[in-house]
Amino acid sequence: MSKNITGIAASSGIAIAKAYRLETPNFTVEKYDITDPQAEIERFEAAIVKAKGELEQIQAHALRELGEDKAAIFSAHLLVLSDPELLNPVKDKIKAEKVNAEYAWNETTSMFVAMFESMNNEYMKERAADIRDVAKRVLAHLLGIAISNPSLISEEVIIIAEDLTPSDTAQLNRQYVKGFATDIGGRTSHSAIMARSLEIPAVVGTKCATAEIQNGDVVIIDGLDGQVVVNPSSDVLAHYEEKRERFEKQKAEWAKLVHESTVTSDGHHVELAANIGTPEDVKGVLANGAEGIGLYRTEFLYMGRSELPTEEEQFEAYKVVLEQMQGKPVVVRTLDIGGDKELPYLDLPKEMNPFLGFRAIRLCLEMQDMFRTQLRALLRASVYGNLKIMFPMIATLEEFRQAKAILLEEKEKLQHEGIPVAEEIEIGMMVEIPAAAVLADQFAKEVDFFSIGTNDLIQYTMAADRMNERVSYLYQPYNPAILRLVHHVIEAAHKEGKWAGMCGEMAGDELAIPILLGLGLDEFSMSATSVLRARSQMKKLSKTEAASFKEAILSMSTAEEVVAFVKQTFHIE
Ligand SMILES: C=C(OP(=O)(O)O)C(=O)O
Numbered sequence: 001m002s003k004n005i006t007g008i009a010a011s012s013g014i015a016i017a018k019a020y021r022l023e024t025p026n027f028t029v030e031k032y033d034i035t036d037p038q039a040e041i042e043r044f045e046a047a048i049v050k051a052k053g054e055l056e057q058i059q060a061h062a063l064r065e066l067g068e069d070k071a072a073i074f075s076a077h078l079l080v081l082s083d084p085e086l087l088n089p090v091k092d093k094i095k096a097e098k099v100n101a102e103y104a105w106n107e108t109t110s111m112f113v114a115m116f117e118s119m120n121n122e123y124m125k126e127r128a129a130d131i132r133d134v135a136k137r138v139l140a141h142l143l144g145i146a147i148s149n150p151s152l153i154s155e156e157v158i159i160i161a162e163d164l165t166p167s168d169t170a171q172l173n174r175q176y177v178k179g180f181a182t183d184i185g186g187r188t189s190h191s192a193i194m195a196r197s198l199e200i201p202a203v204v205g206t207k208c209a210t211a212e213i214q215n216g217d218v219v220i221i222d223g224l225d226g227q228v229v230v231n232p233s234s235d236v237l238a239h240y241e242e243k244r245e246r247f248e249k250q251k252a253e254w255a256k257l258v259h260e261s262t263v264t265s266d267g268h269h270v271e272l273a274a275n276i277g278t279p280e281d282v283k284g285v286l287a288n289g290a291e292g293i294g295l296y297r298t299e300f301l302y303m304g305r306s307e308l309p310t311e312e313e314q315f316e317a318y319k320v321v322l323e324q325m326q327g328k329p330v331v332v333r334t335l336d337i338g339g340d341k342e343l344p345y346l347d348l349p350k351e352m353n354p355f356l357g358f359r360a361i362r363l364c365l366e367m368q369d370m371f372r373t374q375l376r377a378l379l380r381a382s383v384y385g386n387l388k389i390m391f392p393m394i395a396t397l398e399e400f401r402q403a404k405a406i407l408l409e410e411k412e413k414l415q416h417e418g419i420p421v422a423e424e425i426e427i428g429m430m431v432e433i434p435a436a437a438v439l440a441d442q443f444a445k446e447v448d449f450f451s452i453g454t455n456d457l458i459q460y461t462m463a464a465d466r467m468n469e470r471v472s473y474l475y476q477p478y479n480p481a482i483l484r485l486v487h488h489v490i491e492a493a494h495k496e497g498k499w500a501g502m503c504g505e506m507a508g509d510e511l512a513i514p515i516l517l518g519l520g521l522d523e524f525s526m527s528a529t530s531v532l533r534a535r536s537q538m539k540k541l542s543k544t545e546a547a548s549f550k551e552a553i554l555s556m557s558t559a560e561e562v563v564a565f566v567k568q569t570f571h572i573e
């Protein structure tokens with residue numbers, strides 16, 4: 001019997017393959033007495049051998065598929081598993097206290113993790129992160145729990161998971177992972193954004209995918225309409241194969257616009273840019289004919305590894321992106337860690353409200369060494385293209401001023417050292433906190449540009465978590481409250497002769513595009529895969545006509561009213 005599950009369409013396209021469940025195991029450890037310590041020690045040693053074998057396999061695979069950098073993490077893990085200073089105390093504990101191996105292992109590793117974490121030393125903190133990771137792997141063997149190793153997948157699959165963290169998503173191998181469905185998450189959660197940049201169809205926020213789908217089930221992911229179909233009948237399968245073909249044809253039509261510039265039917269040019277997470281994404285940006293990069297989310301450079309990237313590594317990454325873009329604008333956002341993007345090796349304390357917590361620019365202004373390293377790398381790379389820098393999560397003018405002052409200090413230092421830096425680098429900010437949007441007129445006097453981050457701006461304005469499917473009905477891009485804020489930001493920028501862009505997902509939304517064009521937005525930055533569709537839509541729109549509806553739309557009272565009006569006026573289904 002085929003089964004239909006409805007979720008949130010997160011990345012377009014249709015994918016059909018077998019399900020691969022990504023488990024989130026329960027590692028609760030119980031303590032119990034044992035009678036034969038020698039046998040228990042042997043059980044422990046066997047678990048270590050198994051964990052090592054697994055790690056060697058993953059390491060070899062990572063080396064082949066992901067490169068030396070990612071594989072190095074697993075070498076560090078293997079070293080931990082050979083360290084007598086860690087293994088001997090576990091065996092001693094089993095012998096002396098006659099306790100089970102998982103208990104002795106858990107106690108010992110927790111003690112080492114706590115000890116290394118408390119040292120004010122980056123190297124020791126990394127060791128703590130390694131031990132924490134390895135501890136889970138060994139525990140899984142002792143407890144007989146299967147853990148998933150997505151990096152080892154070697155056949156076409158659809159990933160089914162409760163959630164995918166951005167670092168899980170970064171490890172997915174696009175050759176085999178054809179799509180994914182998750183229980184939780186929203187259109188703007190970072191796993192969804194990554195799926196779009198990898199061009200993998202995805203449906204998130206299904207609430208029940210993990211409960212309803214077993215390993216090996218045939219699954220269809222309809223990322224166009226937010227549907228997941230499990231074990232389809234042959235009729236249903238045929239229907240989706242046809243839908244996939246139609247979508248591919250549509251894409252081929254849009255592809256013809258790849259070398260055209262984006263001009264509305266009444267002759268206005270708007271800049272259509274793309275968002276990227278890694279230098280590899282530039283291929284997609286060029287293949288989709290984007291006119292620039294409107295958001296480079298640099299935090300992905302810091303993820304999926306066990307230590308901070310060096311200035312040199314960052315410099316190389318930024319340089320490659322700038323060079324490949326050949327003088328087209330590249331807006332790089334400084335580190336925006338926090339919220340759903342974690343860096344385990346920073347060992348920051350858990351927070352009650354991570355989206356409202358110590359993140360992004362707040363963290364950078366405090367951890368200035370890390371921030372300055374990134375700024376130096378950016379400034380050094382600036383001579384290789386058209387770089388613009390912006391700061392994330394700015395709430396107050398003081399934050400912007402402080403961040404800009406640090407940037408200028410680093411620039412001066414470099415110049416003093418005789419290292420070339422581009423003369424003109426625009427310095428802007430993300431507008432994603434309502435306080436900054438409301439005060440945009442003041443900010444506009446000091447910034448070179450705004451980039452409106454609607455993913456966060458909507459969640460903070462509506463007080464509706466962008467990751468939580470239960471409140472996704474409140475996550476309303478078309479709510480007049482949001483539109484008025486966006487309008488205010490654009491007007492404030494223009495009054496000071498500055499430009500305003502948008503790099504939140506709303507910028508690529510078919511219904512939002514006519515509204516934003518009418519509000520005078522200068523730059524639209526979106527997933528690369530949305531660029532050609534947006535260009536095709538933009539060419540049919542008249543800016544003057546779109547602007548004539550501005551007052552009417554801004555004076556509407558509900559999102560529903562706006563949606564109905566836009567659909568009817570611009571003939572959108
Ligand atoms: C573009 C944005 O940033 P991110 O999605 O990375 O939070 C945003 O908040 O709209």
Ligand SMILES: [Mg+2]
Nearest residue numbers: 432453455456
């Ligand atoms: Mg944001």
